Amino acid sequence: MLHPDEQDISLFAVMTALNDPVRLGIVTALGAQPEVACHRFDLPVGKSTASRHFRVLREAGVIRQRDEGTRRINSLRRPELDRRFPGFLDLVLREATANDKATR
């Protein structure tokens, strides 16, 4: 699996990765729970589309994935993102949660 090094994470690649409601939902869920297996997400898309969304987030440097037996575990790369783009992830999580509440 490809994970970009911390210094290679691009703010614009991260913003592009977040520019999708499914991926933003994944990130919001990971903001609330440190580690979540792929199959535990209740996503409104099929399995291969879901895998693609996880991959986009991973290749942009937003999440880290590791395999544990047959499960693939996801976590936010919060320490790296906070170092590279201070305050950005908190803003995104805050706004995503606010939007989510506004549309319910």
Place this chain on the structure above:
Amino acid sequence: MLHPDEQDISLFAVMTALNDPVRLGIVTALGAQPEVACHRFDLPVGKSTASRHFRVLREAGVIRQRDEGTRRINSLRRPELDRRFPGFLDLVLREATANDKATR
């Protein structure tokens, strides 16, 4: 001309507006100079495409436009963006400038 009110500016609309090299170039130029007329930008696109890019930035709340005679003057909505999304605009300008240097 439509300008969203400060409280209606959406971080995701702003990120989407910035997700284009021409628009990012406009924003970077406005980060260095407080007010720039549309015709003063040296953009790699035709006039109507350029107008569209300015409109996207304006409707997302990134820039303010005002007409002065036959000229349309642009400025960043920095105070509003800094209040709504502290640190975000500075991050974008810093990363855009860094990328620009890296690719020359």
